[in-house]
Amino acid sequence: MGWALVLALILAYTPYRFMGDNPNKRGVPELTADLDRTNTRIEQLKRWNTRLRQEIHALRNDPEAVEDIARDELGYVKSTDLVIRIKGIE
Numbered sequence: 305m306g307w308a309l310v311l312a313l314i315l316a317y318t319p320y321r322f323m324g325d326n327p328n329k330r331g332v333p334e335l336t337a338d339l340d341r342t343n344t345r346i347e348q349l350k351r352w353n354t355r356l357r358q359e360i361h362a363l364r365n366d367p368e369a370v371e372d373i374a375r376d377e378l379g380y381v382k383s384t385d386l387v388i389r390i391k392g393i394e
Contacts, residue, residue, distance in 0.1 A: 330338075366386035374380040381387055 359369075363373070371380075
């Protein structure tokens with residue numbers, strides 16, 4: 305009878321131990337949702353990395369890409385450009 309009692313206790317304890325009322329343990333649906341969100345984020349980051357690699361390639365190999373950045377982000381102008389400044393507008 306001793307072994308039967310030990311076995312019964314183990315069988316009773318195991319579900320509680322792994323599925324009990326521990327608030328830190330989450331069920332399969334929650335973990336599956338987390339996995340889906342993580343996989344979606346990974347795909348977004350892969351696309352972003354691809355765009356950044358393309359931009360790096362363009363900036364290294366295409367002088368016009370560098371010029372576009374200089375004009376758009378830094379406000380550079382060519383010596384042949386006509387610059388018109390309007391007072392009160394920055």
